[in-house]
Amino acid sequence: MVDLRPVRPDAEPAAPPPDHRHAKRRSRLARLDMKLSPYLFISPFYVVFLIFGAFPLVFTLWVSLYNWGLASGTREFVGLENFRFLVSDADFWHSVVNTFGIFFLSTVPQLLIALLIANTLSRRMRAATMFRIGMVVPLVTSTAAVAIVFTQLFDRDFGMINWLLDLVGVNPIDWQVSRGWSWVALATMVNWRWTGYNALIYLAAMQAIPKDLYEAAAIDGASRIKQFWRITVPMLQPTIIFTVIISTIGGMQLFVEPVLFGTGTPNRMDGGAVHQFQTVTMYMFDNAFIHDRYGYGATIAWAVFVLIIIFSLLNFLAIRRAGGAK
Amino acid sequence: MRLTRRRGSLSAVAATLAGVLALATACGGNDDSKSGASGAPAPPEKVTLTVDTFGEFGYDQLYKQYMAAHPNVTVKQRKVSTLDDYRPRLQQWMATGSGAGDVVALEEGILPLYMQQASKFVNLFDYGARSLQSNFLPWKWQMGMTPNGQQLVGLGTDIGPLGLCYRTDLFKKAGLPTARDEVSKLWPTWDAFFTTGQKFMAKVPKTKWLDGPTAILRTTVLQNAGAGPGYSFFDKNNNLVFETNPTVKQAFDTTLKFEQAKMTSDMAIFTPPWQTALKRDTFATLPCPSWMLGGIEQFSGSFGKGKWDVAAVPGNSGYWGGSWLAVPKQSKHPKEAAELAKFLTSPQGQVGAFKDKNTFPSSPQAEQDPAVSGAKSAYFNDAPTGQIFGTMAAQVKPVYLGPKHEDVRAAAENVLIAVGQGKVKPNEAWSKAVEAVKKAAR
Numbered sequence: 001m002v003d004l005r006p007v008r009p010d011a012e013p014a015a016p017p018p019d020h021r022h023a024k025r026r027s028r029l030a031r032l033d034m035k036l037s038p039y040l041f042i043s044p045f046y047v048v049f050l051i052f053g054a055f056p057l058v059f060t061l062w063v064s065l066y067n068w069g070l071a072s073g074t075r076e077f078v079g080l081e082n083f084r085f086l087v088s089d090a091d092f093w094h095s096v097v098n099t100f101g102i103f104f105l106s107t108v109p110q111l112l113i114a115l116l117i118a119n120t121l122s123r124r125m126r127a128a129t130m131f132r133i134g135m136v137v138p139l140v141t142s143t144a145a146v147a148i149v150f151t152q153l154f155d156r157d158f159g160m161i162n163w164l165l166d167l168v169g170v171n172p173i174d175w176q177v178s179r180g181w182s183w184v185a186l187a188t189m190v191n192w193r194w195t196g197y198n199a200l201i202y203l204a205a206m207q208a209i210p211k212d213l214y215e216a217a218a219i220d221g222a223s224r225i226k227q228f229w230r231i232t233v234p235m236l237q238p239t240i241i242f243t244v245i246i247s248t249i250g251g252m253q254l255f256v257e258p259v260l261f262g263t264g265t266p267n268r269m270d271g272g273a274v275h276q277f278q279t280v281t282m283y284m285f286d287n288a289f290i291h292d293r294y295g296y297g298a299t300i301a302w303a304v305f306v307l308i309i310i311f312s313l314l315n316f317l318a319i320r321r322a323g324g325a326k
Numbered sequence: 327m328r329l330t331r332r333r334g335s336l337s338a339v340a341a342t343l344a345g346v347l348a349l350a351t352a353c354g355g356n357d358d359s360k361s362g363a364s365g366a367p368a369p370p371e372k373v374t375l376t377v378d379t380f381g382e383f384g385y386d387q388l389y390k391q392y393m394a395a396h397p398n399v400t401v402k403q404r405k406v407s408t409l410d411d412y413r414p415r416l417q418q419w420m421a422t423g424s425g426a427g428d429v430v431a432l433e434e435g436i437l438p439l440y441m442q443q444a445s446k447f448v449n450l451f452d453y454g455a456r457s458l459q460s461n462f463l464p465w466k467w468q469m470g471m472t473p474n475g476q477q478l479v480g481l482g483t484d485i486g487p488l489g490l491c492y493r494t495d496l497f498k499k500a501g502l503p504t505a506r507d508e509v510s511k512l513w514p515t516w517d518a519f520f521t522t523g524q525k526f527m528a529k530v531p532k533t534k535w536l537d538g539p540t541a542i543l544r545t546t547v548l549q550n551a552g553a554g555p556g557y558s559f560f561d562k563n564n565n566l567v568f569e570t571n572p573t574v575k576q577a578f579d580t581t582l583k584f585e586q587a588k589m590t591s592d593m594a595i596f597t598p599p600w601q602t603a604l605k606r607d608t609f610a611t612l613p614c615p616s617w618m619l620g621g622i623e624q625f626s627g628s629f630g631k632g633k634w635d636v637a638a639v640p641g642n643s644g645y646w647g648g649s650w651l652a653v654p655k656q657s658k659h660p661k662e663a664a665e666l667a668k669f670l671t672s673p674q675g676q677v678g679a680f681k682d683k684n685t686f687p688s689s690p691q692a693e694q695d696p697a698v699s700g701a702k703s704a705y706f707n708d709a710p711t712g713q714i715f716g717t718m719a720a721q722v723k724p725v726y727l728g729p730k731h732e733d734v735r736a737a738a739e740n741v742l743i744a745v746g747q748g749k750v751k752p753n754e755a756w757s758k759a760v761e762a763v764k765k766a767a768r
Contacts, residue, residue, distance in 0.1 A: 070417040071436065072729055073443030091765065151598065157591075158602045177747040263597035265743060266540055267736045273744035289414055291733050291766065292439060 057305075060298045068295035070288075082299035092300065094275055095283040096307070098183070102258075102279065103251035105187035110195050111243060115236075117195070118202035119228055132203065135196035146193055147260035154185045154261075176264055179276040186277060189257045194250070198243050205239040206232060237319070244315045252308045255281040280304050373662050374400045376427035377670075380412035381405075383431065383483065383649075384683030385670060391678070392669055399662060409433055419654070420446055426654045428663035429670075432480050433649045434469070438727045440652075441472060441479060448653040450478040453664035461673055465724040466688040470650050473562065473726070480650025481671040484685035486615030487719035488545060488644035489636045491622060494707065496610045496633075500529035506709060510638040516546060516580045519640040523589050526610060534609040535589040537600060539581050539742045541613030544735065545644040546577035552643070552723025559735070559763070560728025566767045568734060569760050578738065582755055585746040592746040601625040613639065615646035616686040616715045623705045636709040643721035648688065686715055693719070730767045737766035 067078045086092055121132055138146075153160045154175040162172040175185045209232065217227050233240075258277050262268045269286035271278025278286075284304065288297020379385065382405075389401040404427060406412040413436060419426035420440070432440055440447070455478050459467055466482040490513075494504040502522070503509055513519035523535035536542070550573035551558040559568045568574055584590055591609050593600040595618070603609060604626040612622070614636055622634060651667040653660055669675055676687035677695045687693055693716045701712035728734075741759040744750040750758055 069439075069442075070421040071439040071443075073420075073446065148598075155599050155602075157599055157608070174747070177749060263599060264592060264594055264747075265736075266594060266739050270736070270740060273740040273747060274749050276749075289417065291730075293768075 060301050063295055064298035064302055066295040067293075068298075069292040070294050071292045078295070082296050085296070086299050086303055091275065091278075092280070092283060092303070095271075095278045095280045098179075098271070098275075098277055099252060099254060099279045099281075102183045102186050102190070102254060102277070103248070105183050106190035106194075107244070107247045107251055109187075110191045111198055111240070111247065113191075114195050114198035114243075115202055115233070115240075117199040118206055119232060121199070121203055122206045132200065135199050137196070138193045139197050141193070143193070143256045144260060146189055147257045150185065150189045150192070150257075151261050151263060176261065176272060177276070182261070182272065182277040186254070186257050186261060189261075190251075190254070194247070198247075201239060201243055202236060205236050209235045241316055241319050244319055245312045248312050248315055249308055252304060252311065253281050254279045255285070258282060280307075372398050372400070373659050374402055375429065375659060375663055375666055376402045376404055377666070378404050378412070378416070378427035378430040379406075380409045380431060380433070381407065382683040382685070384679035384681075384685050387682055388670055388675055388678050392666060396665075399666070401666065409435075419656075423656055426656055428657040428659055429651050429653055429667050431483065431649045432652050434647060435732045437469065437480065437650055438729045438731055442729050444472045444477050444479050446655055447477075447479045448655055448657070448660045448664060449476075450481060450653065450664055450667070451476075453661060453668070455481060455664070455668060458668065458672075461671075461689045461691060463688050463690060463719060463722070465722050466648070468724050469727075480652040481667050482688035483649045483651055483671055483676070484647075484679065485645050485688045485719055486617050486647030487686055487715035488541070488639045488646050489614045489616075489711070489714050489718060490611055490639045491614040491618070491634055491636050491706070492611045493607075493630075493633050494635050496530060496533055496607060497526070500526045500610075502526060504635070506635050506637045506707075509635070513640040514642070516542070516640045520580075520583055520587075520589075523584070523611075524587065527589060530607075530610070533607045534591045535611060536584065536591070537595070537603065537609045537612050538590050538593045539585050539746065540594065540739055541646065542581040542584055543577060543739055543742060544646060545613065545639060545641065546580045547574060547735075548644055548722070548725055549641040550574075550577050551725040556724065557726040557728075559731055559767075560726070562726050564728045566728075566730075566734070566764065568738070568763045568767075575756070578742075578756065578759065581742050582745060582752060585742050586752045588746065590746060592743055596621065605629045613646070616684070616711065617647060619703055619706065619711065620684065631705065632707065634705065635707045636703070636711060636714055638714065639718060643718055643723070645719055645722055686719070688719075690720070728767075733766040734763050737762040 064082055065077060065079055066075055067081070068075045117135065121128065121135070125131070152158075154162075156162065156172065156174045156176065159175070161175070165172060173181050175181050213231050213235075214227055217231060222230065258271050258279050259268050259282060261277065262271050265273050267286070267290060269278070269282050269290055271282050280300065281304065284297050284300040287293045287300060377385070377389075385403065389403060393399060393401055406415065412431075412433075416426065416430060416432075416436070419430075420443070423446075458481070462470075462482045463485070466485060470480040470482055471478050492509060497504050497509070502512065502525070512522045527533070527535055547558050551571075554573040555561075555571065557567070558571065558574055559566065561567045561571075585592075591603060593603060593609075604622060612618070614622070619636070622630065626634065651671055653663040653667060657663045670679075671689075673687070673689045673691035673695070676685075676689050676692040677697055679685045680687055680692070680698050680701075687695075687698060692698055693712070699712045699716060701710075702708050703711045738759045741750055741755055741762055744758075745752055745755050
């Protein structure tokens with residue numbers, strides 16, 4: 001820990017001669033300078049982190065121990081009661097399943113497609129820069145805009161997707177009502193927005209792979225596909241772990257898209273009439289701010305935090321093993 | 327237009343039924359002796375009052391008038407465009423005890439919650455508001471008071487009296503009368519409304535009868551509870567009585583009938599599909615609070631021109647939406663703030679707001695003002711909207727709302743919507759609703 005307390009004035013009585021004492025103090029200051037300064041230099045980050053990172057974390061934990069309502073003004077200490085309730089709260093686990101469902105539907109295809117795109121773009125081609133920049137263009141649009149437009153595309157009665165399905169003779173799908181289809185629709189929004197971003201990261205990492213590896217492999221007669229799986233993917237492993245963890249965090253926090261997707265119910269945080277696409281962050285917001293259960297909302301927030309850590313670790317281990325461990 | 331007001335497309339399209347204890351308001355002990363404030367000369371010190379509202383309250387002109395009459399007062403308005411944005415801000419201000427304006431608007435969906443911490447608001451009875459009772463519709467006045475009648479938390483602003491908008495062209499196609507008086511006679515009750523709907527859909531099968539189930543439940547609960555025990559989902563001790571209150575079951579079953587017969591489009595108001603549907607023949611009727619007229623005009627546009635009219639709502643009474651003005655205790659100038667709130671909610675203030683933004687007054691005096699009572703809507707075939715809405719609002723009976731009323735209502739509505747979507751079987755709807763409601767009321 002950083003000790004930011006002011007240096008205590010010397011408590012010793014003024015017995016020794018003054019100049020001697022000065023020298024002593026100076027050397028003490030110098031020592032202090034040596035020890036303390038480095039910490040002071042790095043402290044801005046930690047101070048900011050303390051205020052905006054650590055404090056909210058601890059405060060949320062504290063709030064989660066209360067039956068606390070912001071609007072009603074209730075605040076009573078209930079200990080771990082909220083956590084006990086959470087464990088057996090079917091709605092909470094329902095929202096966790098939704099979140100993971102949407103996560104799998106978005107992350108897995110997204111990262112695979114990103115890998116393939118990056119591999120294609122890393123070859124020599126015409127107008128490479130244009131394609132590379134074009135890839136990240138979806139990122140420029142705001143999440144809300146993406147969600148609004150896609151929600152209209154997926155509309156039951158007037159949406160373009162159902163219109164296209166109708167053209168090829170497929171029955172219209174009620175995207176918002178069906179649990180599975182609503183996940184597909186939401187995953188589509190996420191994929192559209194983030195595939196390019198991941199592809200760009202992979203592309204950058206691919207550029208760093210030494211070319212002689214490929215040349216050697218080519219001389220040995222390895223096909224392009226074999227090169228991709230045997231050289232590119234293993235070499236990209238740290239990058240893949242990074243994107244998986246970032247996607248995990250993003251996926252667990254999915255909020256804007258499903259909120260704006262929910263147009264059929266009085267409360268948008270419900271994620272559909274039977275909560276078919278209510279994610280865990282929506283459930284948290286719903287409790288904390290709509291149903292005035294601030295304390296329970298904080299409990300859910302902590303549960304999300306723990307889930308993200310566990311899930312990121314699992315992903316990390318899984319990918320490391322899949323990549324053949326180094 | 328009041329579109330932006332939209333009662334929370336996000337949160338519950340907020341709003342509620344009516345109510346508060348049917349206690350005689352007179353028994354609250356007379357504090358009027360304290361209330362010399364209104365007559366006191368304006369203090370010389372300069373005062374800046376902040377007013378927090380959402381959407382359009384129509385106060386811009388009124389602020390100017392007030393500042394002209396009170397040179398020492400500067401009114402600063404802080405408008406947020408939607409209730410959904412306003413709600414969390416207000417929550418923070420009230421929870422942390424700072425940041426709130428001197429006068430804040432409390433929407434009907436959040437008022438019952440804040441009633442639980444009435445101590446954070448100034449008692450307007452201490453500032454001479456008791457004598458204003460006759461300026462407000464009785465149910466509106468009662469809802470602004472704490473259940474024991476000791477404290478006046480909020481003074482009523484606007485209300486959203488309920489009418490029923492219908493498509494004359496589609497009615498004609500189905501062989502139904504199209505003149506609004508005759509149409510109103512078609513449905514004195516919700517049962518009659520249901521049978522009329524069936525007749526309609528037999529003739530025009532591609533068009534649904536209603537846009538969605540939300541307004542039916544809201545209105546039938548209010549009507550049944552008002553005619554019966556005076557409370558709905560919660561009794562007056564805040565116990566959940568959803569399951570045992572016969573008026574609730576009755577209202578639920580009425581709504582369920584419409585969903586079971588697939589007579590609604592299961593849409594929520596102001597959502598994009600709903601907006602598109604207004605430009606098609608998707609549904610024939612639409613429950614219409616006064617603020618809805620602007621929405622229909624905007625989204626139905628030239629397509630619906632000359633096709634819409636307004637009739638009475640089945641059961642003949644109802645409202646949807648409306649707010650109160652309150653003064654938080656954290657205000658540094660509670661006296662001046664209370665004066666401003668009294669001015670804005672006075673009959674002439676409400677008439678002014680109506681003229682500006684069509685917010686329907688909660689004051690009978692204002693409703694009798696020719697500007698309101700004579701109001702007609704050109705888009706709706708010159709319907710005498712002032713009169714229709716005035717009648718609907720006057721017949722509302724007070725109904726007590728528990729603090730979790732909104733949560734319970736949304737949970738019950740979800741089950742009904744799910745029935746329409748085929749996700750819940752009609753015969754399981756009630757037990758599902760009871761289960762969902764218990765969770766929501768927690």
